[in-house]
Amino acid sequence: MKPKIFIDGEHGTTGLQIRTRLAGRTDLEMLSIPEVDRRDRGLREEMLKEADIAILCLPDDAARESVAILDGVNSTRVIDTSTAHRIHPDWAYGFAEMTEGQSERIAKARLVANPGCYPTGAISLIRPLREAGILPADYPVTVNAVSGYTGGGKQMIAQMEDGAHPEHIAAPHFLYGLALSHKHLPEMQTHGLVDRTPIFSPSVGRFAQGMIVQLPLHLADLDGAPSLGDVYAALDRHYAGKTIVEVVPLEVSRSLSRLDPTMLNGTDTMKLFVFGTEGRGQANLVAVLDNLGKGASGAAVQNMGLMLGQAA
Numbered sequence: 065m066k067p068k069i070f071i072d073g074e075h076g077t078t079g080l081q082i083r084t085r086l087a088g089r090t091d092l093e094m095l096s097i098p099e100v101d102r103r104d105r106g107l108r109e110e111m112l113k114e115a116d117i118a119i120l121c122l123p124d125d126a127a128r129e130s131v132a133i134l135d136g137v138n139s140t141r142v143i144d145t146s147t148a149h150r151i152h153p154d155w156a157y158g159f160a161e162m163t164e165g166q167s168e169r170i171a172k173a174r175l176v177a178n179p180g181c182y183p184t185g186a187i188s189l190i191r192p193l194r195e196a197g198i199l200p201a202d203y204p205v206t207v208n209a210v211s212g213y214t215g216g217g218k219q220m221i222a223q224m225e226d227g228a229h230p231e232h233i234a235a236p237h238f239l240y241g242l243a244l245s246h247k248h249l250p251e252m253q254t255h256g257l258v259d260r261t262p263i264f265s266p267s268v269g270r271f272a273q274g275m276i277v278q279l280p281l282h283l284a285d286l287d288g289a290p291s292l293g294d295v296y297a298a299l300d301r302h303y304a305g306k307t308i309v310e311v312v313p314l315e316v317s318r319s320l321s322r323l324d325p326t327m328l329n330g331t332d333t334m335k336l337f338v339f340g341t342e343g344r345g346q347a348n349l350v351a352v353l354d355n356l357g358k359g360a361s362g363a364a365v366q367n368m369g370l371m372l373g374q375a376a
């Protein structure tokens with residue numbers, strides 16, 4: 065029997081990207097609702113209960129509704145791409161490379177919370193330094209980022225692309241989350257194992273997909289006052305043997321003068337860079353990923369594969 069997969073919210077930005085990734089798969093039976101019926105509660109309930117794995121690509125409240133429908137229905141396992149369950153203790157956090165044993169947790173879990181795109185980049189840089197005993201738990205972490213506008217879903221896509229949209233955005237680049245209360249902060253703090261809420265400054269550029277997430281550090285304030293090479297070595301050890309997350313060699317980072325946020329578009333991988341000048345006491349750690357790839361749909365498909373017992 066082929067595993068039955070239902071993408072609840074399949075006609076939205078993330079849902080469509082997942083459907084595209086799964087389109088050619090002959091080892092799966094895809095359950096689907098016509099777009100016109102996408103909000104039909106009865107049809108959704110039927111599909112959710114029939115599925116072996118339900119992938120929720122819905123706003124938070126609708127995702128909670130789907131989880132409630134499945135309450136007690138243990139035959140259906142769930143991957144939620146919304147922010148609703150990312151720090152919930154009953155849910156496995158769907159970042160397989162985050163820490164030792166995480167991919168096994170995901171593989172065994174009934175409930176998996178897919179990470180947000182920015183946290184995927186931020187946690188990928190913070191967590192290894194915490195585990196290596198380099199980054200103190202009370203370090204004042206700051207995260208700066210730029211995302212392609214698909215990160216804002218259908219609404220922001222329309223605002224950026226449709227000049228006649230009543231809330232058209234003409235800017236080539238803009239900061240947002242100005243109140244420093246972005247919805248990604250809880251998962252960055254929880255899974256980054258940091259005591260203080262990071263100061264997070266997100267922004268959007270006039271490109272559809274792509275992402276850069278930055279973690280600037282004062283090395284003298286880290287445990288053991290590590291060198292740039294020490295920070296690099298900690299990341300390199302953490303991701304040794306991983307294929308989806310690559311730590312770019314220091315000498316390659318040194319050779320770069322620019323970094324393109326769209327460089328990994330269309331892939332489900334992430335690259336980590338360590339920038340700075342040895343001896344100057346500062347480092348800027350940078351993650352590059354496709355916000356819809358490893359930042360969302362690619363991660364969901366990776367997690368589905370783990371849950372089905374397939375290679376990561």
Ligand SMILES: NC(=O)C1=CN([C@@H]2O[C@H](COP(=O)(O)OP(=O)(O)OC[C@H]3O[C@@H](n4cnc5c(N)ncnc54)[C@H](OP(=O)(O)O)[C@@H]3O)[C@@H](O)[C@H]2O)C=CC1
Nearest residue numbers: 073075076077078103121122123126145146215217218360
């Ligand atoms: N875009 C991104 O880069 C990322 C998004 N996510 C998360 O994924 C989820 C989906 O985001 P995204 O794809 O961007 O959003 P979209 O708005 O593009 O798609 C959401 C889909 O869900 C449907 N929907 C909304 N409410 C309901 C409901 N009550 N019942 C049934 N269907 C409903 C929408 O239909 P309708 O057209 O009628 O509104 C739409 O088809 C969100 O939780 C988001 O936070 C995660 C990572 C990255």
Ligand SMILES: CC(=O)N[C@@H](CCC(=O)OP(=O)(O)O)C(=O)O
Nearest residue numbers: 145146147180181182211215216
């Ligand atoms: C550009 C933009 O608007 N980005 C979204 C995050 C996209 C994402 O990761 O979605 P979820 O965390 O919702 O899953 C935001 O800042 O809310």
